[in-house]
Amino acid sequence: MKQYLNTVTSEWFNKRVMGAILCVVVAFSILFMRLFYLQIIKGEEFLRLSENNSIRLESIVAPRGLIFDAEGNLLVDNRPSFDLRIIPRNAKPLEQTLKKLARYTNIPEEDMMEEIRACNGMSSYKPVLLKQDIGRDAMAAIEVHRFDLPGVVMNIRPVRHYINGQHAAHLIGYLGEINAKELQRGAFEGCKSGDFIGRFGVEKTYEDLLRGKRGGRQVEVDVRGQVVKALRTVSAIPGRNLYLSLDYALQKKVEELLQDRVGAVVAMDPMTGYTLVMASSPTFDQNAFVSGMTRKEWKVLTSNPEYPMTNRVIQAEYPPASTYKIVTAIAGLEEGAIDSKTTHYCPGYYGMGNRVFRCWKRGGHGDVNVVRAIAESCDVFFYKVGEEVGVDKLAFYARMCGLGARTGINLENEGRGLIPTSEWKKKRIGESWQKGETLNVSIGQGFNLTTPLQMLVLTAAIANNGTLYQPQIVRRLETADGIEVKNIEPKVTGNLTLNPQTMDIVKKGLWEAVNTKKGTARGIKLDAYPISGKTGTAQLVTTKEPKRGETEKNDSLFNQNLPHAWFVAYAPSEAPRIAVAIIVEHGEHGSTAAAPIAKEVIKMYMEKQEEKKWLADAGDGKDMPE
Amino acid sequence: MGFDRRLVQYFDWGLMLLVIVLGAIGLVALYSAVTAGADIAQKILFTKQLIWYGAGLAAMVFFFLFSYKSLEKWADIIYGGCVFLLVVVLLFGKVTGGSQRWLLVGPISVQPSEIAKVAVIIILARYYSKYANERGFSFRGLINPIILTAIPFVLIVKQPDLGTAMVILLIAATMTLFVKIERRTLIYILSFGILSGPMVWYFLKGYQKQRILTFLNPDRDPLGAGYHIIQSKIGIGSGYISGRGFLKGTQNALSFLPEQHTDFIFSVLAEEWGFMGASVLLLMFLFFIVWGLNIAANCRDNFGTILAVGITTLIMWQVLINIGMVMGLMPVVGVTLPFISYGGSSIVTMMICAGILLNISMRRFQFEK
Structure with missing residues (x-):
């Protein structure tokens, strides 16, 4: 009943429509007025502005x-x-x-x-x-x-x-x-x-x-x-x-040392992960890109067989060679395959089945313990350790050391490297793992691949007693007026959870490699700043034979058969301030091609730090009242 | 039931003629907008628009063939379908210029938010025609329409397409005012709005505030919206009394105008045809709207009346907002000028609107007592 009474009629609506029409007319009047204002009152002015397209x-x-x-x-x-x-x-x-x-x-x-x-x-x-x-x-x-x-x-x-x-x-x-x-x-x-x-x-x-x-x-x-x-x-x-975080003076020095060679040098503060040097050779001129590069220039640059556009520090993956023995030693010690007193006899080769695996030292090392094996880089010792531990456990420790995964540096196209396992081989190649391959892997050959940066992070972790840092390349960002907007703090990406003895043994081995008479890197001993390090000589599996008719005089082809030279190090041994990883492609020996560069870098950096400290102390002294 | 000859007798030829003339004006302006510019690729837009007009005319005819009373029956399905499409567009729509408004259907892209406007009008018309009374709606009676408006509104804001969302809100508000709100409720709603404004403002983030301020005052963004408005004003103003002549507008030719074939088409028209041309177009729109309201008044059926008012409101708001914007009276939002601007979804939707108006007009005799 109530509903019926209130029901609206068309007449009621008609009144409201009239109101609506009134509103519409008012609104349109405003539009008309505006149009009149723009076109008639201001028209001449706008016409002038438009004629020159002047705004x-x-x-x-x-x-x-x-x-x-x-x-x-x-x-x-x-x-x-x-x-x-x-x-x-x-x-x-x-x-x-x-x-x-x-x-x-x-x-x-x-x-x-x-x-x-x-x-x-x-x-x-x-x-x-x-x-x-x-x-x-x-x-x-x-x-x-x-x-x-x-x-x-x-x-x-x-x-x-x-x-x-x-x-x-x-x-x-x-x-x-x-x-x-x-x-x-x-x-x-x-x-x-x-x-x-x-x-x-x-x-x-x-x-x-x-x-x-x-x-x-x-x-x-x-x-x-x-x-x-x-x-x-x-x-x-x-x-x-x-x-x-780069130290430009150091960078310049490194690039001079790398000149005419193909390779990479990277250094960081092992306590923070701040990168001090990052050099890849050959390099290119960035100023050539400034006004746009012609197609031809670009082609020349990208078709260079030495790949100047590749940042070898993060993009190039090499067999880690003997530098990988750090990992094998850790695995052996942690798995109980060896302890500090275990010795193995090295006659210069190791026989397995009908195959013979050689030590780099033909005459053999004789009886060696783990420290000496690291220092003198005895292959036979690590063959035995690797055989006992097995490839999958080796891979576990390699991963713990940050290998086989990106370090997370804030640059593009970082390589992952490769740490093989038996499962990986089955999946990838479809064959089961051979025991002999374990031996190759345990001295860093075979399927193993790492980037120089990965090896650096590992070396730094040894130096700082077990912390894996993400390598940082930027310290801070500021506005143009110098107000700090972002300070990049060190970032820990992992830890080496090892027995303290294991760490001590590895460190001792690295120290002896440089500081004893038989150490592989004895040539770079520095009295002022004791260095610990590990050399490596990466054998190339597929060597390119010189084509018929070409003689060994052809330098570049001859060189391509030479192994890559590795060296990883940190210094000073007791209180490390710098860690370095170096690769020189076809440099032949880590001890002669790579290690001397490390020595120069460490020497220069440490002297600079010393000088800074001295200056800072002197500055403090000045303020002191007499 | 046989064919009622009165359907022909009562057919609204005037309105149909108006629609066709507006469409022709639109094509002329579009031709100028796409040919005078330097970009040759735009010429295809004219051909595309011609095809859309064809499709629009077909849609218009279709929408007056059956009685609009069916729309009342189908309101739920139309509304539900539109909401569904709006959800689909948020999930799978094509992203252009930072917003997600388009659905790709084979070679054509459609904008569900356009047709959603009509769906909201239909469903609100059905609700209001059922419960309208002379005292007006109380707050309780408004809960339903608020929800029905809010769902598509929120979905369209999410795209984000503030212009279309705003149009939906304005249509719903206008229709609600038309069917009357209780005085007490109206006061409550207004005071709530006035009070909650500052509260909302307080909780907005800095960049959101900036965006709203720029929206309200394009001058705050002299490199973006503000610049466009200046160029648009120069374009319109330089038309002077008689205009610069067809294809002779320089603002247009130099592509100084943004979106000259869609949102800023009125500037092109006003530049080339001057005050005389622009006022004729304005008058035609005024005429169209009054005509639409007249159809509403002549309809003896509540649903038909409110539907006609809603449809007319849609066209009115788009004309006011679009022309207001290009003349610097309104915020810069992407709202098309009905029947004139380029855009398939917009044209077809507007033609459907015209079809519904024709539908209501030609069946006005059916409810005469």
């Missing part, structure tokens, strides 16, 4: 963050690149303008015409890029004749400048122009076509922080396209400055 948007490029080394030495900054553009429609008469431009800049007139034609814009309002980075002199000449050159626009754009050319190129990396796909994906916030983004190294992994944020301004321009006034401006925010 433009200019973007303000954000300078990319600078890169320093740990001591604040500037490694990478930005320099201005003067880019020459022309607005064809404003540049009337075009031919004459181009002729003049050609005279001032030495850019052939035909080339410029080509660019304009390629952009399909003989009468376009869109600026056409004539040439990037025309240089300061050409820029000055154009500025002087500005009024003679209608439609010519000069853009100043900061570009990357790698102050020290090729040094630490793999670590720092380089930039490349953003491509259409990346733009569409929108992963690089605020990027426009023509922008450069990090393509390699730290430039790539820290791209988001280094890039900064583009600003811009609305400007009013006159008929010639010259800015009359800026209407509104949003300033750019420069990218973050980045402080590497």
